[in-house]
Amino acid sequence: MHKLSLLVDLYELTMSQAYLRYKRDSLATFDLFVRELPKARSYLIAAGLEDILGYIRGLRFNPADLAYLKSKKMFSGEFLAYLSRFKFRGDIWAVPEGTVVFANEPLIRVTAPIIQAQIIESFFLNTINLQTMIASKASRVAVAAGNRGVFDFSLRRTHGSEAGLKVARSAYIGGFDGTATVLAGRLYRIPIVGTMAHSFIMSFKSELDSFLAYADTFPGRTTLLVDTYAVRPGIENAVTIGLYLKKKGYRLQGIRLDSGDIVALSKLARRMLDKAGLGYVKIFASGNLDEFRIARLLDAGAAVDSFGVGTNMGTSIDAPCLDVIYKIAEVTDEEGNFLPTMKLSQGKVTYPGRKQIFRVEDKKGRFVRDILGLEKENIKGRPLLINVVKKGRVVYKPPPIGKIRSGLKHNLCRFPAQLFKVDPGFRYPVFISPQLKKMRQLLVNELRKRQ
């Protein structure tokens, strides 16, 4: 992987060259937020801030970057010299990773010289889009699974290597219990899990031979995949191995069902295992699972103890992107005063000014509504955006990932239960504050007049 300073849309750089000429000293505030939630999402879980902070720390243009830009013959010497000295010097406010957020609420707010605020746009959107999308999808899956285990099996279908790692991390934040991706386990210190593949079984003369070989290699941690040929004989073979291990003083950890009618097969497996005195053997299900399917399986009484969830979570298959945008909300005039600004394009209206999210709770500590207001407004409610970068210096130390994950779990309980229905429809109330409403209306009138 390469240094990511040039991971930027070309127009950020061309605009910046024009800014350098006309707006060298302008400051601007940008909001990064999701305009509309995907259909099957009632809430989002913010994720990606750690990478944002790492990017800000390392954002420099090296000689190879500059040589490439120069070769394009579109940038001025003045601009290239500016880039060679580039360092981000602005302020960034953000909601911590693992925060529940809703449509129109800024996940990140940047106030900086306009060039600097502009150049970081592509990376910010890219990072928050992936990680927030995945943490949000994973949270739904984890909620649907209740207190059963859920594990990330998605590496083979995530959008590349980096996505595989970030999916494992974001899913863990969202409530998953671990991942099959070894490197993610190492980098983020999250639990890793693994069973066996069909190929292992098929490489032996018989299923039983393969089960025996695995059990002898990992007597204390064997989960047997029972559907390579036919499931009932597969479970019978697993029972044989379970009894074999028992005799040697070990416990067969589990069996895995990866195809077929999971409800019926899991009940069958449970009965067969119990009858053989193997009540402690867990039943693990995988294969095309998501929150909808898990909810249906559990409603139908599937005897499943934990789930391996792959592609559908790792690609957020029903909503493989968020409507995440980065919009200018204010900019300084010649005297250095901040003036609110906004867009009027059809169906794409934004909110002006420097904003804050206020989360309001009742006396019992239950969250009842959010208010999107102006930063300086006097609103009762906990402000969610905190200062993470001050004059270019990172001033926020993220908690360890386990804390992020458990903090989220704790906070989820404080929201209305309707938020977590598998079929969403409930919209958590997010109000616009009176002052923000007023500012917006004045600005709409003014912009319409100017046109």
Place this chain on the structure above:
Amino acid sequence: MHKLSLLVDLYELTMSQAYLRYKRDSLATFDLFVRELPKARSYLIAAGLEDILGYIRGLRFNPADLAYLKSKKMFSGEFLAYLSRFKFRGDIWAVPEGTVVFANEPLIRVTAPIIQAQIIESFFLNTINLQTMIASKASRVAVAAGNRGVFDFSLRRTHGSEAGLKVARSAYIGGFDGTATVLAGRLYRIPIVGTMAHSFIMSFKSELDSFLAYADTFPGRTTLLVDTYAVRPGIENAVTIGLYLKKKGYRLQGIRLDSGDIVALSKLARRMLDKAGLGYVKIFASGNLDEFRIARLLDAGAAVDSFGVGTNMGTSIDAPCLDVIYKIAEVTDEEGNFLPTMKLSQGKVTYPGRKQIFRVEDKKGRFVRDILGLEKENIKGRPLLINVVKKGRVVYKPPPIGKIRSGLKHNLCRFPAQLFKVDPGFRYPVFISPQLKKMRQLLVNELRKRQ
């Protein structure tokens, strides 16, 4: 980004430890293929081989990897010692990047010691899934756009940084003309393009001021975004700038429409520009485009010269994963003879043996069908799988990306036109050879008997 040797599902390693104990000398052949095409795909464009070869070259387990694995207390000293000396020593056959492929056709075939063939599974699937998925989607978009330009605008919504780069590259292979992602331009030597964002316009007192500033900065390469406030006045301002540049001896390059009724607005813009003597100014459309929308726009007579296509292509939004799998097809017995093998799970049957794809053409050089057969079978037709790694050494030098792209363009014309309908339904004929059919039937019978 980190060394990717541990970018592997944990079960690949646990199975490998059991293989080491029981099948140290076994060789196996695995096929990587797409079981079923997504609903809206009639063909796939193979991509990702370059990264596969880079991975094979660099696949080693370093001391940090080994220390992490040791810390998990599940691996034997013997296995960790094996990994410390690991080097891939097998053979790999693959279809070159930019090859048109269909369901069940192996994109990659690996014959290697079974441990080695197993350990590479996760990375191979991950890499081919992303890049083939994107090249295939991009090809549909490029075909829909006909001879108009199509550019990758997807960075902000791709699944992370690496995906942003790989999407730009895969889309270029699939027929795109360039990307907005600067780093992709630098790394893969593909053209980069850029216009301006709404924020640029909004940071100025008026749209006209912003247009003027940009035009003065890039007089020879200005494309003006005209929908920030209202489109008709936006186009009027663009005409003003077009005439201003003309007077100074420059040509306004284009205008960009990013929202609203693109058919009506593009026709309006074309008329207004032509009337002002600015017939050379191109009209660029963007905003939520894909092959379906582009086809509809062009059918309705939209006056668009080129398209910026983002999220829908960069996430392959209607099919954000492929049903790509990696299946064992043969394995050696104790005497070292290869025996075909296959899976019988419900609805997941595979083809055994060491296979080759034969592409059959008629006398005029038009492709008429593929035959999936056994490697040694005598079938008339060009074999598509070529030897890219021999005993662990990469023996294939991929052509430059421009050649891959133009080769694909040339080859596409040799397929039946129905393949390229935007609403797919046509299935290109892929036959199973008589010998492969026979081998499969014998094996099904044998496996059923064993059960």
